[in-house]
Amino acid sequence: MEASTSSGAGTWPIAQKMSKPEKPILLDVSRLLWRAWKRRIPTGIDRTCRAYMAHFHETAKAVVQWKGVTRILDADASRQLFEVILEPESNDPAHLLGPMVKGLIGASRKADFAGQLYLNVGHTGLDKRAHTAWIEQSCTRPVYFVHDLIPITHPEYCRPGEPEKHVRRIEAIFANSIGVIGNSQHTLDEFAARRTMRPMPHMLVAPLGVTAVDRSARREKAVPVPARPYFVMLGTIEGRKNHLLILNIWADLARRLGPASPLLVVIGQRGWESEQACDMLDRSEAIRGHVIELPRCDDAHLAAYMANARALLFPSFAEGYGLPLVEALAAGTPVIASNLSVFRELANDIPDYLSPIDGLGWSRTIEDYAEENSPARAAQVARMTGWHPPQWSDHFRLVDEWLTQFSLAPQRAPAASG
Numbered sequence: 001m002e003a004s005t006s007s008g009a010g011t012w013p014i015a016q017k018m019s020k021p022e023k024p025i026l027l028d029v030s031r032l033l034w035r036a037w038k039r040r041i042p043t044g045i046d047r048t049c050r051a052y053m054a055h056f057h058e059t060a061k062a063v064v065q066w067k068g069v070t071r072i073l074d075a076d077a078s079r080q081l082f083e084v085i086l087e088p089e090s091n092d093p094a095h096l097l098g099p100m101v102k103g104l105i106g107a108s109r110k111a112d113f114a115g116q117l118y119l120n121v122g123h124t125g126l127d128k129r130a131h132t133a134w135i136e137q138s139c140t141r142p143v144y145f146v147h148d149l150i151p152i153t154h155p156e157y158c159r160p161g162e163p164e165k166h167v168r169r170i171e172a173i174f175a176n177s178i179g180v181i182g183n184s185q186h187t188l189d190e191f192a193a194r195r196t197m198r199p200m201p202h203m204l205v206a207p208l209g210v211t212a213v214d215r216s217a218r219r220e221k222a223v224p225v226p227a228r229p230y231f232v233m234l235g236t237i238e239g240r241k242n243h244l245l246i247l248n249i250w251a252d253l254a255r256r257l258g259p260a261s262p263l264l265v266v267i268g269q270r271g272w273e274s275e276q277a278c279d280m281l282d283r284s285e286a287i288r289g290h291v292i293e294l295p296r297c298d299d300a301h302l303a304a305y306m307a308n309a310r311a312l313l314f315p316s317f318a319e320g321y322g323l324p325l326v327e328a329l330a331a332g333t334p335v336i337a338s339n340l341s342v343f344r345e346l347a348n349d350i351p352d353y354l355s356p357i358d359g360l361g362w363s364r365t366i367e368d369y370a371e372e373n374s375p376a377r378a379a380q381v382a383r384m385t386g387w388h389p390p391q392w393s394d395h396f397r398l399v400d401e402w403l404t405q406f407s408l409a410p411q412r413a414p415a416a417s418g
Contacts, residue, residue, distance in 0.1 A: 179201055207395065
């Protein structure tokens, strides 16, 4: 069953005048809180959670899940927590967030939040029975963001236990939600296909926004980039991202072309089941001097590397969205990508698409793009004309208006305690 984005089929028509829901959003910040506390490198989901916090922080109340207990913070405590998470550079989260959160949880007020919108953007806690119990007891009205169904559709690329956990998350969304936001039609189609006898919640496709890379980074002197032609891979090093294919191609290029081989810049931390790719990065003599690995990369360096690359390489086997693809095109950088339907949804026919197992095709295309006057690269640059990347302002214009429909629905009384 396909998800629909047209009015009358589980969505809300977009009006000319956009407005936010009348009551404060109850925004679940648990994922950002605990990852900041542990000083984890932000993922794509984290960046989405952060965008929602930045958008709603002036009026929202924070929801925190901790050891099976869910608390709604009052306005003052919420504001303090939002400020700390949105400006992590001002303090060390590992030392500040721990004691601060303990105080804030204690500052929660007992109040009746029946009928208020609860927004969970990070898949947080959905696999736990305590989450569904809290939804039933508080009578809040949940809206969830679904990022992907990869653990269910491609379990071979996920940690043991993650597919079962994600099944529980999706079942909880069907059981509890009044609305679901998806980053792509592809994601919502896969979500809708999991429905059994449950009613279909209202759904909205809202593409993730990007902060467009300043094209002047091509001339930026403060951030040095390689003088040799180079390509970029962006994302966690894991089996699903298919780094091994590209590293084997680079070993072949280096053996054949020697110093004339282009460089490969791998930006991302090492993840699960990346042993073979990491072995090549650590031990392959063929690629030594031809591959640069950057586990951490700040925004300025990322912008410079992306803007000056011959192309972004995106050979994934599966994706729920594809933010690096959109970011690259926003920077005016061509993309060579796997032939995935979600990529075509985002970028139409702009990138050059290849099968993720077509090693010879990838090798030939990379060699072509490495040339100074590459016809294929020039053709893709020409195809970018008139294309505009989705912006966060576009995303929240859709979300704000869509959420207003739920403020008009009748409220339920809270479940009786005891």
